[in-house]
Amino acid sequence: MIAAILAVLLVQGDDSTASFAKVLRAVKDKVAPCVVAIDVTRTADPDGKGASGGGNRDYYERPGGPTSGTVWTDDGYILTSWFNVSGDVKKIVVTMHDGKQYEAKRLGYDEAKDVALLKIEAKNLQALPKAKFDELKQGDFVAIIGRSPDREVVTLNQGILSALGRFKGSAVQTDAELNYGNVGGPLVTLKGELIGVTSHIKPQQPWGQSGGVGFATKTGEIDKIFEDLKKVKAGGVSGPVAKALWVGALFVDGGEGVMVQQVVANSPAEEAGFEEGDIVQEFDGKPVKTAEELAKLMAEKKAGDIVPFKVKRKVKDKDVIKTLKAKLEVSPN
Amino acid sequence: MNILTAALILFAQDAKDVEKVKELQKKLHDVIEKVKPAFVFLGGGSSVCIDPDGWVITNHHVAGEQKNIQLHFAGGKAYTGDVVGWDPNGDLSLIKVKGGKDLPFCELGDSDGLKIGQPVIAVGNPFLLGNENWEPTVTHGIVSALHRYQDWYMDAIQTDAQINPGNSGGPLITMEGKVVGINGRIEVRRFNNRVNTGIGYAIPSNQIRRYLPHFKAGGKIRHGYLHGVTLGETGDTRYENVGEYGDGIFIAGIDEGSPVEKAKLREGDIITEIEGQRSYNLNRLHGIVGTWPPGSTLKFKGKRWNKETKAFDPLEGKVLLGDPEALASKDAVVGNLDFGFLPAFDYDDFGVEVDEVEQDGPAAKAGLKPGDVIKKVDAVRVKSWADMKAELSRKKAGQTVKLEVARDGKEMNVDLLLGERKADQ
Numbered sequence: 001m002i003a004a005i006l007a008v009l010l011v012q013g014d015d016s017t018a019s020f021a022k023v024l025r026a027v028k029d030k031v032a033p034c035v036v037a038i039d040v041t042r043t044a045d046p047d048g049k050g051a052s053g054g055g056n057r058d059y060y061e062r063p064g065g066p067t068s069g070t071v072w073t074d075d076g077y078i079l080t081s082w083f084n085v086s087g088d089v090k091k092i093v094v095t096m097h098d099g100k101q102y103e104a105k106r107l108g109y110d111e112a113k114d115v116a117l118l119k120i121e122a123k124n125l126q127a128l129p130k131a132k133f134d135e136l137k138q139g140d141f142v143a144i145i146g147r148s149p150d151r152e153v154v155t156l157n158q159g160i161l162s163a164l165g166r167f168k169g170s171a172v173q174t175d176a177e178l179n180y181g182n183v184g185g186p187l188v189t190l191k192g193e194l195i196g197v198t199s200h201i202k203p204q205q206p207w208g209q210s211g212g213v214g215f216a217t218k219t220g221e222i223d224k225i226f227e228d229l230k231k232v233k234a235g236g237v238s239g240p241v242a243k244a245l246w247v248g249a250l251f252v253d254g255g256e257g258v259m260v261q262q263v264v265a266n267s268p269a270e271e272a273g274f275e276e277g278d279i280v281q282e283f284d285g286k287p288v289k290t291a292e293e294l295a296k297l298m299a300e301k302k303a304g305d306i307v308p309f310k311v312k313r314k315v316k317d318k319d320v321i322k323t324l325k326a327k328l329e330v331s332p333n
Numbered sequence: 334m335n336i337l338t339a340a341l342i343l344f345a346q347d348a349k350d351v352e353k354v355k356e357l358q359k360k361l362h363d364v365i366e367k368v369k370p371a372f373v374f375l376g377g378g379s380s381v382c383i384d385p386d387g388w389v390i391t392n393h394h395v396a397g398e399q400k401n402i403q404l405h406f407a408g409g410k411a412y413t414g415d416v417v418g419w420d421p422n423g424d425l426s427l428i429k430v431k432g433g434k435d436l437p438f439c440e441l442g443d444s445d446g447l448k449i450g451q452p453v454i455a456v457g458n459p460f461l462l463g464n465e466n467w468e469p470t471v472t473h474g475i476v477s478a479l480h481r482y483q484d485w486y487m488d489a490i491q492t493d494a495q496i497n498p499g500n501s502g503g504p505l506i507t508m509e510g511k512v513v514g515i516n517g518r519i520e521v522r523r524f525n526n527r528v529n530t531g532i533g534y535a536i537p538s539n540q541i542r543r544y545l546p547h548f549k550a551g552g553k554i555r556h557g558y559l560h561g562v563t564l565g566e567t568g569d570t571r572y573e574n575v576g577e578y579g580d581g582i583f584i585a586g587i588d589e590g591s592p593v594e595k596a597k598l599r600e601g602d603i604i605t606e607i608e609g610q611r612s613y614n615l616n617r618l619h620g621i622v623g624t625w626p627p628g629s630t631l632k633f634k635g636k637r638w639n640k641e642t643k644a645f646d647p648l649e650g651k652v653l654l655g656d657p658e659a660l661a662s663k664d665a666v667v668g669n670l671d672f673g674f675l676p677a678f679d680y681d682d683f684g685v686e687v688d689e690v691e692q693d694g695p696a697a698k699a700g701l702k703p704g705d706v707i708k709k710v711d712a713v714r715v716k717s718w719a720d721m722k723a724e725l726s727r728k729k730a731g732q733t734v735k736l737e738v739a740r741d742g743k744e745m746n747v748d749l750l751l752g753e754r755k756a757d758q
Contacts, residue, residue: 016353018350019350020353020357023351138365139361139362139365139454139473140358140362141357141358160472162470163463163469164468168465169466173470190354190358206460207459207460211528212495212497212529213459213460213462213497250460252377252378253403261377262498316744317708317742318742
């Protein structure tokens, strides 16, 4: 993305390249004190497993080293992506911009919005001013500031606001590169104002990390649940959250019915043997013609149910019918 | 001075810097505002309306040849449409919106005018994220490379504007708000997770524009090629006086009566340029001619070795794409063989599709039917008519060839007795 901006500037034939870089540097310097590094010691980490399910170390597995968080209040509340601090956690250490380290308590989290609240015993921290959501526009230049892998130096990724309303309006989407190091850090405007806390890049999600599809849970959404997050002293969901069921296959309307466009790595669909291009004909014995019909039928089930899908698949130019049994799970989105 | 300017100045040292960034920001906002209404959500992918009467272009792998497709313009307004023309090899389908009138559209730009490094945006529906509120995703990047040959994307624009599964069929757009490509292909990560790596490919708008009348006329689109010629790449050490690799392509052999012969080309001639595009190797040559419909006549430039001066003389002329006879009879000639069917001429990977079967001819007697796809000839895999032609050209009239044929998803074997073609056939 920075390359894109530089190119724009070069095409214009002036010294805008330097101007854009200067503005970005100023944003980085302003935001850096509000970005922390988070080191987590775990005894178990089911969320951090990659496509191989942890059998082999791979690109999608959560790497070692710190990840990032955003200072939310001056009295020691830190927000981050729930994914960053999930699992059986023994210890969380937060490193500030000046190198001071604090052991953090994990308070409440909201899995659907992919945010978690940490508390450190510190005062007079610097928190970011919040952007006014209704002043944001699709296409706004934005930046993500992270603090990983070097706790002393921040990272800067630049992009645009790709969309304003994602996940039922709880998040914005950006093409600024988001990965396992900077997730949890702030998404900011070029004024250095906080748009949201970056989130939603678990390895089980089809877009994964740094594919140009990243998200930030909006500050207004966090405000709504902040008091609840504070009340939960030892983890737990911040409140009942209605979530869709999924099997980890992306169902779309194809030529002859409901087509599997994508199978998420390490998902129930993969386990059940779904393949891209499969046409779903029946769900639990009931015929389905559209993705919407399938979603409605799935919504009538509950998490943990194992349900048969009748699918048609082309094998060497021949149509074969298979019944695949997949376990319905709560959608990670 | 507005709030943005004031706030930026607080920490950017120079107001001039802020002004410049603001200009860029405004351009980006303006182009998004202009083009977004023409974006169309379509099944598992994306598309764009290029005409107020409701002509919508997308990838063939998104819309295929479907009728009564549900379309949602950005914002959610719903329409239905039919695919009118389709191009499996070029990966494009053109849809007509039913009752479409005064629809928001985004016109096709000039993809030959693109420059490497030029900023572009991609509008799309990656991972179907926009289906809940009909808000498309906008990503921003540059033109990374031009004229990439990527299998059937023979003349692709490469971009680092992030495109992902679901972006397929969506537009690549310049800062002037013109559609310069249809995004449809990406280089992906390992482990089969289909996620962008900064390399996306778009089908150029000029290719689309050249085929547009064919799409609107309806049916399947076929691509141009140089017929009846054997080509080599310059620098081939098996040949003399064929220049250095990258100069162009050279004529290694010419079939009698071919358009190349009619273009007064001779064996050994080097073609360096077609329609102003450098034909520096075979892939690029295919990339140029393959983006023109068969029957097009294209200008070429080249050079011819002069034995006396021991130097190249310049050369130029015009050449017809495709075989004129085959254009009428769908290119079904192999020497003097009579096999009694017409192939659906294309380069795809699925074999040779039988288009028409001549009554009482060899194919009809063997039981071949239109729509049959020939996969193997005497146990040799044929991926295209060109492959099959190569196999058949080894045979003689009176011989029987064993064909492996797919029909309605089933495999079957057919014995085809080759006849001799009469002079008037």
